[in-house]
Amino acid sequence: MSDQSTDLRETVRQRYAAAAVKVSEGGAACCGPQPIEVDENFGSTLYAVDERETLPAEAVAASLGCGNPSAVAELRKGERVLDLGSGGGIDVLLSARRVGRTGKAYGLDMTDEMLALALANAEKAGAKNVEFLKGTIEAIPLPANTIDVVISNCVINLSTDKPAVFAETYRVLRPGGRIGVSDVVADDSLTPTQRGERGDYVGCIAGALSFEEYRAGLEAAGFTGVEIVPTHPVADGMHSAIVRASKPAATPLPDTRTDTSADPCCGVHACCTEVETSAEPTVSVSAAKAASGCGCQS
Numbered sequence: 626m627s628d629q630s631t632d633l634r635e636t637v638r639q640r641y642a643a644a645a646v647k648v649s650e651g652g653a654a655c656c657g658p659q660p661i662e663v664d665e666n667f668g669s670t671l672y673a674v675d676e677r678e679t680l681p682a683e684a685v686a687a688s689l690g691c692g693n694p695s696a697v698a699e700l701r702k703g704e705r706v707l708d709l710g711s712g713g714g715i716d717v718l719l720s721a722r723r724v725g726r727t728g729k730a731y732g733l734d735m736t737d738e739m740l741a742l743a744l745a746n747a748e749k750a751g752a753k754n755v756e757f758l759k760g761t762i763e764a765i766p767l768p769a770n771t772i773d774v775v776i777s778n779c780v781i782n783l784s785t786d787k788p789a790v791f792a793e794t795y796r797v798l799r800p801g802g803r804i805g806v807s808d809v810v811a812d813d814s815l816t817p818t819q820r821g822e823r824g825d826y827v828g829c830i831a832g833a834l835s836f837e838e839y840r841a842g843l844e845a846a847g848f849t850g851v852e853i854v855p856t857h858p859v860a861d862g863m864h865s866a867i868v869r870a871s872k873p874a875a876t877p878l879p880d881t882r883t884d885t886s887a888d889p890c891c892g893v894h895a896c897c898t899e900v901e902t903s904a905e906p907t908v909s910v911s912a913a914k915a916a917s918g919c920g921c922q923s
Contacts, residue, residue, distance in 0.1 A: 702727060706724055711732025717747070731756050731767070732758065770796075804870050805867070808866060809830060852870070
């Protein structure tokens with residue numbers, strides 16, 4: 626990472642750490658936490674009143690996003706959701722309710738102060754199916770193919786390495802998984818310099834991709850069905866937008882064997898595909914292949 630990128634990341638971290646501290650200190654005051662002062666196009670007012678009223682006041686006050694990604698992602702019961710840049714936890718808590726007890730919502734953030742605030746909010750909300758992780762969105766600390774839906778609220782534009790974010794998001798999603806992101810996107814006609822003239826980096830403006838850049842970045846990572854729909858303007862030529870895309874479902878490799886019976890190959894069902902499983906539940910796929918002398922071991 627370049628010195629400039631490191632400096633920008635630290636600037637972002639400091640800004641969000643200060644926001645978390647302000648909310649936490651406000652929660653201990655007589656009048657309760659006050660919303661962080663942001664532009665009217667950002668923050669908790671973008672959530673429905675009934676959603677805000679069911680959450681801890683500190684989670685609502687710490688909202689700095691530009692949309693409501695847990696709603697646009699159309700979450701379903703039992704799904705595993707990851708929120709990139711989870712902040713005070715508002716989107717994680719809303720997601721946890723939507724996926725229910727059989728699902729789980731993860732929050733990823735690099736700021737200790739925000740993570741502490743999110744954990745406190747989860748405890749106040751009585752949320753049992755949530756987990757907060759420390760890390761960066763360019764290096765997600767989760768295994769591959771384990772998440773059903775990735776959401777994010779005006780955070781990807783803060784990254785100085787967006788190709789890494791898209792690649793990591795693709796990696797952790799299971800085949801057939803999807804993203805539902807709210808982010809700031811620029812008109813294709815605006816240059817990076819012009820975007821910077823409309824706002825700073827930590828204000829979610831200067832680091833924004835154009836519509837075409839966003840689409841190209843997702844497609845380069847492997848995503849299909851990319852859809853970017855602007856919802857409201859945040860500056861001249863800059864928009865809050867809903868971004869949706871999917872990771873293609875696993876496609877089994879052609880079976881060239883002459884024996885097409887239902888018997889497992891090499892002790893493995895669906896051998897040499899992304900969905901292969903051991904014929905014996907107590908034996909791992911790699912062990913089954915090794916024991917059978919499978920020629921397609923990797």
